[in-house]
Amino acid sequence: MQVTVYGPLRSAAGGKTVDVAPSGATVRDLLDAFVARHPSAETHLYDESGGVRPSVRVMVGARKAALDDAIPDGEPVKLFPAMRGG
Template sequence: MQVKVFANLREICGGVTVEVKPNGERVIDVLDTMIEMFPDLHDEIFTEDKTLKPFVHVYVNGRNIVHGEGLFSVVKETDQFALFPPVAGG
């Protein structure tokens, strides 16, 4: 599955997209695999209790997972998966 990453996550992941082969079919499985690949990603996207940090957004096919089943939303290999870190500015 191709995962698009944005902002500082591109530096951590070494590019705009990451090829991920998750051990499962849920959003959390994709993110867990990404953390195995890039351990520094954990502190950027998760709190200590393994929930997404505020303002971290995951979109599957253009839809924020908060409007579905959150981290337990089911994804397919062909889905468009995008991961956005918190972004500050003004």
């Protein structure tokens, strides 16, 4: 599945659009597969305890998706990293 990434995830992934092959069909599976393929993205998506950072956003189609939401075939996916700073 193709994922459009933003912010520092572009550097970690080497481009704006990347292919990710999750082992399951949920947003959580997608994030895990993305980090497995692009390990330098881990600190942008997960906190020190291994949980997904609260400010990480995944858009499936035109809606914000929760971690356990399924990603329907053919839906565009956008991944926004945690925002830092003040």
